[in-house]
Amino acid sequence: MTTTHLSAFRGRISVLVAPKAMWVALALSTLLLTITAASLMSGSYPIDLPGVWQTLVGTPPSDTAQTVVWQFRFPRTLVAAIAGALFGLSGAILQNITRNPLADPSLVGVSQGAGLAVVAAIVVYPDINAGWRPVLAFGGALAVAALIQWIAMQRTGGATMRFILTGIGVAAFISAITSAMLTYGNIDQAQAALGWLAGSIHAVGWVEVKFLSICLALLTPCLMWASRPMAALKLGPEVALGLGVAVRPVRICLITLSVALAAFAVAAVGPLGFVGLVAPHLARRFARCGVGQHLLLTALTGAVMVCLSDYVGRTAFAPIQIPAGILTAILGVPVFLLIVVKIQSPQQL
Amino acid sequence: MLTHLERSDKNTQRCCRIMTHTRVLTIPVVLLTLVFAFGWHIAVGAKTVPLGTVFQALTNYDQSVFDHVIIRDLRMPRAIYAVFVGASLSVAGALMQGVTRNPLADPGILGLLVGASFAVVMAVSFLNLSSPALIPPIAAFGATVTAILVWTIAGVAPGGSTPLTLVLSGAAITAFLGAFITLANLMDQDSFESLRVWLTGTLSGRSIDVLYWSLPWIILGMVLSFAIAGQITALAMGDDTAIGLGINVARVRGTALLAVIALTAASVSIAGPMGFVGLVIPHVVRLFVGADYKRIVPYSAACGAIYLLLVDIVARLILAPVEVSTGIMTAMIGAPFFVWLVRARL
Numbered sequence: 001m002t003t004t005h006l007s008a009f010r011g012r013i014s015v016l017v018a019p020k021a022m023w024v025a026l027a028l029s030t031l032l033l034t035i036t037a038a039s040l041m042s043g044s045y046p047i048d049l050p051g052v053w054q055t056l057v058g059t060p061p062s063d064t065a066q067t068v069v070w071q072f073r074f075p076r077t078l079v080a081a082i083a084g085a086l087f088g089l090s091g092a093i094l095q096n097i098t099r100n101p102l103a104d105p106s107l108v109g110v111s112q113g114a115g116l117a118v119v120a121a122i123v124v125y126p127d128i129n130a131g132w133r134p135v136l137a138f139g140g141a142l143a144v145a146a147l148i149q150w151i152a153m154q155r156t157g158g159a160t161m162r163f164i165l166t167g168i169g170v171a172a173f174i175s176a177i178t179s180a181m182l183t184y185g186n187i188d189q190a191q192a193a194l195g196w197l198a199g200s201i202h203a204v205g206w207v208e209v210k211f212l213s214i215c216l217a218l219l220t221p222c223l224m225w226a227s228r229p230m231a232a233l234k235l236g237p238e239v240a241l242g243l244g245v246a247v248r249p250v251r252i253c254l255i256t257l258s259v260a261l262a263a264f265a266v267a268a269v270g271p272l273g274f275v276g277l278v279a280p281h282l283a284r285r286f287a288r289c290g291v292g293q294h295l296l297l298t299a300l301t302g303a304v305m306v307c308l309s310d311y312v313g314r315t316a317f318a319p320i321q322i323p324a325g326i327l328t329a330i331l332g333v334p335v336f337l338l339i340v341v342k343i344q345s346p347q348q349l
Numbered sequence: 350m351l352t353h354l355e356r357s358d359k360n361t362q363r364c365c366r367i368m369t370h371t372r373v374l375t376i377p378v379v380l381l382t383l384v385f386a387f388g389w390h391i392a393v394g395a396k397t398v399p400l401g402t403v404f405q406a407l408t409n410y411d412q413s414v415f416d417h418v419i420i421r422d423l424r425m426p427r428a429i430y431a432v433f434v435g436a437s438l439s440v441a442g443a444l445m446q447g448v449t450r451n452p453l454a455d456p457g458i459l460g461l462l463v464g465a466s467f468a469v470v471m472a473v474s475f476l477n478l479s480s481p482a483l484i485p486p487i488a489a490f491g492a493t494v495t496a497i498l499v500w501t502i503a504g505v506a507p508g509g510s511t512p513l514t515l516v517l518s519g520a521a522i523t524a525f526l527g528a529f530i531t532l533a534n535l536m537d538q539d540s541f542e543s544l545r546v547w548l549t550g551t552l553s554g555r556s557i558d559v560l561y562w563s564l565p566w567i568i569l570g571m572v573l574s575f576a577i578a579g580q581i582t583a584l585a586m587g588d589d590t591a592i593g594l595g596i597n598v599a600r601v602r603g604t605a606l607l608a609v610i611a612l613t614a615a616s617v618s619i620a621g622p623m624g625f626v627g628l629v630i631p632h633v634v635r636l637f638v639g640a641d642y643k644r645i646v647p648y649s650a651a652c653g654a655i656y657l658l659l660v661d662i663v664a665r666l667i668l669a670p671v672e673v674s675t676g677i678m679t680a681m682i683g684a685p686f687f688v689w690l691v692r693a694r695l
Binding site: 107183 | 507527529
């Protein structure tokens with residue numbers, strides 16, 4: 001891989017940049033913008049491209065266009081993009097620190113933990129403030145992550161494989177409790193929770209956009225800090241220790257970070273499966289580069305994936321809306337199987 | 350000083366002795382428990398019926414007694430479903446564990462249940478095939494395709510079909526088909542209404558016709574399982590050992606697959622996807638009767654029936670008057686067991 005060396009502040013901050021990765025990032029951003037435009041244009045009230053542009057800059061062609069774009073389509077597209085980026089980043093961190101190509105927040109039960117906490121709150125305290133949702137989701141996800149780590153770490157050897165299998169078991173258990181909660185709960189609330197659990201983005205507004213933007217803005221500096229120790233941890237705990245990384249605390253911080261990213265995304269759009277698994281792998285296919293740039297590409301890939309899923313799910317069988325979570329699962333599973341089959345040696349599992 | 354070999358030999362002998370002397374699971378004990386669980390299952394519910402009345406209704410039916418009508422028309426079918434489904438799934442799980450030498454094998458975990466359900470959902474909502482005679486063959490077709498798919502994927506993966514690759518491809522197929530089932534639900538809400546509860550795994554609300562049409566499949570599966578049980582014991586020791594013992598490995602495998610598919614298809618037709626039953630019971634049975642499949646298969650059938658009766662009692666009582674789906678309960682009990690198995694066996 002060819003890299004260019006950039007430095008600033010007399011070499012105090014310096015990064016290696018792979019030019020190809022930057023081109024890929026540019027291409028992905030263009031793709032994201034195209035999907036956003038398409039998504040703003042189409043729907044039951046079609047608007048042409050100049051119309052969308054005029055609405056966005058403040059001179060809408062009609063009041064309907066103003067409402068449709070600003071109240072419904074624009075926040076929805078933004079939420080899809082940001083949530084996709086968060087899921088992708090969460091998966092990338094989890095894969096790097098567990099050194100397991102199959103780690104994904106929805107496969108190992110982290111997303112389900114967030115889902116259960118929210119559903120339990122909806123069922124037990126029906127008039128709970130929606131603002132508590134992210135907090136609950138984070139708490140549930142963190143509890144599940146700690147549980148899986150605790151169970152999987154009890155014995156030595158083959159730890160990553162046990163991590164995944166434990167996660168699958170825990171995910172099944174939590175899904176069963178969630179279903180039981182839904183049978184027990186009030187039917188209207190259960191219906192609302194069901195749509196959210198399928199990973200649906202149709203009910204979001206500017207509140208979610210604000211919330212997710214704040215999350216992204218707060219967590220990005222953490223990620224920039226984390227990219228260096230993460231690059232070392234990718235080589236294994238022994239090497240990382242040799243390179244001067246305090247492995248245990250850094251691991252805990254990174255897992256918390258990954259869980260937080262997934263939990264906040266789940267709180268906004270529900271547990272979207274397989275984005276965190278697929279986006280990091282696709283990003284790695286697009287360009288070979290360092291951890292920092294890989295995270296950037298992963299975020300963009302995740303955003304493109306979820307935006308596209310939402311757009312297709314919304315328009316393909318209109319007026320029926322297919323939740324984005326279903327499309328990400330249909331897209332993600334073949335990629336997942338490809339990863340399992342393509343892994344070079346059984347030791348990597 | 351004992352050499353390592355002698356010591357392990359002594360250990361084996363001691364184990365065998367313990368197994369034979371403390372035989373808790375004997376045929377009378379199991380059958381008595383089964384009868385008692387069956388009676389208890391019928392007795393509890395919205396209106397508790399005394400056990401005496403239950404046995405009276407079963408042996409000496411009187412149409413003018415209200416309790417007898419409840420028992421015969423409402424509660425007994427459900428108890429019978431529980432017996433057949435529990436027995437079928439447990440035997441299917443035992444066969445899968447023996448043939449694949451995989452402690453985590455189960456019709457649910459390896460995707461067969463969701464494959465069968467997927468086929469049924471598609472047939473009912475898009476082809477309008479809801480005749481009870483057609484449901485078992487459709488489910489069997491779905492289970493067959495899924496089984497072949499899961500095994501192919503796991504076999505292509507590096508290291509071959511290990512427990513890990515099998516579980517992973519099973520989980521992936523489950524997620525994939527699950528997404529399509531949700532999709533079918535959204536596309537066709539009305540015809541889906543009747544399937545929604547069935548899809549969580551339930552013993553209530555199916556007409557008795559489905560049981561009649563599923564019964565031949567269960568009998569076929571059971572006969573095949575009992576016939577090859579002895580050969581499975583040899584197969585569980587490894588292909589080379591089995592060949593050395595003069596067993597046609599490919600034929601036993603094929604027969605086992607046929608039996609598993611017949612049993613899975615029948616139980617999905619009756620009760621929908623009921624996860625983890627086939628995982629838990631064979632392991633528990635193995636603790637008591639040892640590694641001989643000639644004993645594991647029949648005891649799994651009986652204990653599976655008892656287990657599902659008891660789980661269904663809990664499912665009906667735990668949040669009464671609301672009923673929790675039986676499939677949810679089996680998952681809540683079975684999933685922690687799966688996690689424990691992963692920790693203890695892998």
